[in-house]
Amino acid sequence: MSVISRNERAAAAAGTGRDIVAFAVRAPSIHNTQPWLWRVDGTRLELYADRxxxxxxxxxxxxxxxxxxxxxxxxxxxxxxxxxxxxEVTQLPSPRDPDHLATVHLYPGRPDQDARAECELLARRRTDRRRFTAWPLPEDRLDELTSSVEVPGTTALTLREAARRVRVGLLVSRALLAESSDPRYGAEQARWTEPTVDGGVPETHRPTPHPRLGVSSRYDDPAAESLERDAVQGTDGLIVITTEQDGPRDWLRTGVLLCRLWTGAMSAGLSVVPLSQVVEVAETRSALAEELSPAGVAAAGHPQLLLRLGWQEISRNPLPPTGRRGVDEVLLP
Ligand SMILES: Cc1cc2nc3c(=O)[nH]c(=O)nc-3n(C[C@H](O)[C@H](O)[C@H](O)COP(=O)(O)O)c2cc1C
Structure with a gap:
């Protein structure tokens, strides 16, 4: 009798674990690469990097x-x-295996209503690259957002000052140009923008070309002249996520903060688009760190990700979800 109930408990735990992984694969990822693997071991979920x-x-x-x-x-x-x-989450639990990024221990509790509401937001979350409306974003909205979420070791900084925003926009343009002139980068990007059912960024989700300038983001072939004016719009809200240190633990925390900011923004009716190029290129990453360090943005630390925020037109259709690998493809035995 006790053996049956133990088996039942194990089956229930496996079902719960699978359900959790099925939800986790909906997370945003660079180029929709979905670079994760999971192992469900009873009431323990292990997260691994898929190199x-x-x-x-x-x-x-x-x-x-x-x-x-x-x-x-x-x-x-x-x-x-x-x-x-x-x-209970342990990050980087195994010193001998740096690809083992986290273990989540599950204990029975009660369904959390706030978490349910957050799940609904995460299920609707999309990277919506369609042009934001020109309605300016009140600064206090961004401040409310950044101060409402706390993840240890990370900071979300609102870029307010007009001149600083222009300079950061130019850094993004410089990073885009640097990458677009590197054929290796182009080849890598092409791999992840080919239409596939379960990965990459589908054509439907790439930005519509700018009516006047013709291009608008990394997913188009950027023309030097247009990028300077186009990478970041004057009315975009801009947030930079920074961390105190610059290692895998800080990067994991950045991803946690990214999701918390994203759902916070959605609750405020805002759309979010991450911009990673300025951090990918070493030269613009250090220029961004310097840009954030002068007085006014104290103790900025290491920039990890820039976010553009703005309003989508109310009448716009919601975007369909982008493809994902199936649960069986990301589950380790
Ligand atoms: C670390 C990271 C960096 C990203 N960088 C960019 C980017 O530079 N430009 C962009 O348009 N989307 C970027 N994205 C968004 C992904 O392309 C997007 O999450 C993925 O295509 C899946 O689509 P979804 O977010 O709509 O589910 C990034 C996402 C993450 C997590």
């Missing part, structure tokens, strides 16, 4: 891979809490 899906040219250190995995980790935790599990 086969790392971008060796744009992301040789694995920074954006780990940020993407941090986003998946946050999805898993929120889903688990919504299902009535209490979670």
């Amino acid at each position: 086969r899906r790392q971008l060796p040219v744009a992301d040789p250190e694995g920074r954006h891979l780990a940020i993407s995995c941090g986003a998946a980790l946050q999805h898993a935790v929120v889903r688990a809490r919504a299902l009535g599990q209490t979670c």
